[in-house]
Every structure is written in structure tokens, then in C-alpha cells.
Amino acid sequence: MSRLLRVTVGLLVALSLSQAVAAQTQKVSLAPSDDTRWDASGSAGWFARSRASSEPFRSDSWSNAGSFAASLGYRWRSHLKFEAEVATSSTASFYTFETLTTPGRPPTFRSSEHGVKATTATGRVVYQFLDNRWVHPFLTAGVEVARDRDRIETLIPPVAPATPFSPPLMEVETRTTSSARPVFGGGFKFYVAERAFIRTDTRFSFDRDGLANSSWIAGIGFDF
């Protein structure tokens, strides 16, 4: 048994040495001597938020809005980068409807107009393919902290017996919710100069109900 162990260890050492030799075979450096590690970009695009399953019936399954983002990236390996991003959306509007039942009276409907504005802060790891090329595909994975501000204007039907001159009352309420969820995506960086690029990417974030948000953005940035 000890002989077997010695032989195995000896051969594994030889294997390690042979792989070390293989690792020493030449590689040509495609990274410039004054390689930059930081990049910054500003983007705009389309942001879609899915319907929460707990919400009452509403006009759309998805609400759409514009999205604006600023990001800062730091590359700590040749293909790996950490990126922080802050984004905000324009107000996405939709309606919800609820049935109100009062014993002994016909049901009435209450409608609410929602205006949701999402603000997110995202930290993600980016894997960028290829070295020092004009086009770089990339994949991202990270965590998004989202704060949704929902301004709700509700028309409250008049309390019966209503007269023809009883206007409905309007109630305005603002609800703010925060959540953290995983976000994945990918896209391309198209360099238009040595250190300036156009980026396009798509992102998808998920919660326990499935797909929560998706966004498609395009922007411009530069390396420094």
C-alpha cells in the first residue's frame, strides 16, 4: 500500500510539473501597456415591470416606462469587472379595479390609477469576452435593490343613496416598497474609438413570482 502511495504521489508530482511546463508556454500579451481599469457609462432605454400576483385585476400585465442609468465599472481581472449602477425610471401608469360589495346593495366598482416610479441600485459582476477588440460581448449577474414608489389615485364611489349630483371622492395615497432580487443579463460593447464605446444590453430580474423586471438599454461610455 505504501508503495502504491509513493508511486501515485510521484506520478502526481510529475503531472503537476508537466502542467506547470504547459502553463509556461508562451502567450502573447494583447493588453496595452497603459491598460485602463475603469469605465463609466450613461444609458437610457425601456423598462418593463411585471404584474405582482397579489395585485387586484389591472389593465395590463406589464407596465412600461423609460429607464435612465449611470454606471461605473472596475476591471480587476482581464475579463472580469465589477459594476455599480444607479437607475431610475419614468412613471409607469396603469389602472386597477376592485369590486366593493355591501350587504343588501348591488356591487360597485372602485378604480385606482397607479403611477409607479422605480429606482434601483445594482451591483453586478461582468464577464467580458475577448481581449482588446472592437466588439466585446458580455454577461452579467448581480443583485438589484429596488425602491418602487406607487402614487395611487382612487375614485371612491359615492355612498348610497347617491343623488345625481354626488361626485365621487378622490383619495390619493403613496406607497413605497423596497426589495432586493437577483438580476442577470448580457449585451455588447461596440467601441467607436480606442476608449469610447456604445453599449446595448438586456437585464432580467427575478422575484419569487418569477420574472419581475426586464429592461433593454443602450448608452455611451468611456474607459479611463
Next chain:
Amino acid sequence: MRTNQRVVAVIVLCAVIAPVNGMAQTGSDADTWRSFVQNVPVGTELDVRLRSGQRFRATVVRATPDTVMVLPKTRVPVPVQPVAYDDIASLERHEQRGMSGGKAAAIGVASGVGGFFGAMLIVFALIGD
């Protein structure tokens, strides 16, 4: 037990020997690449594959007895670098097939710019609602 020892020894020996054989480059291969490089004009674009697995496109700058000096084609310029003939797995003269790199880049950039302005139009349309 002895059979087991032999099996383990053979397996590990194969693991050691196989990559070494795979990496082995005979002197005649190096001579072949030396001869190839000496017969292409300076300034020729080559598709280079090294024994390390790295692939890149480069322009031949100068040939020496042991190395070929190449300028890799990159976005941000990099220095001219020597590549030992022993480390070359393959060399091919780069042929312009179909669309040139410039055209492909232009299409890529145009797509990116188009996408960007398309996104902006979507954003403005949504804001206008």
C-alpha cells in the same frame, strides 16, 4: 492488489504522458514555421495559433532565426512581440473573406447607434403618454 497498483500507475502515467506528447513540438515543425515566415513578405497579416491555445491576428514585422516579431491587431495598440517558432501551433495567411473587419465594425456601430436612438424614441414616446 498488484493489479490495482498497475492499473493506477498506468492511468496516472497516461495522464502525465498524454499532455506532454500533445504539447511536443518537433524541431522539424519549428523549422517549417521558420521557413514559412521567411517566405512571407513583411506586413503580411497572419492568423496565429499558439501551443498555449491562444489565437490572434498579427502583422509580420521581422523574422529572426529563433522568433518571428509580430504586431497583434488590437483596438488599443500593443507593442511588437516575439513569438518563438517552437510555440507556434499553426500559422495561416489571413484572407479577407466576404465582409472586411472595417465593414463589420461599421455595421456593429451603426446597429449600436440605431439601437440607442431607437431606445431614446421609445423613452420619449413613453414619457409623452
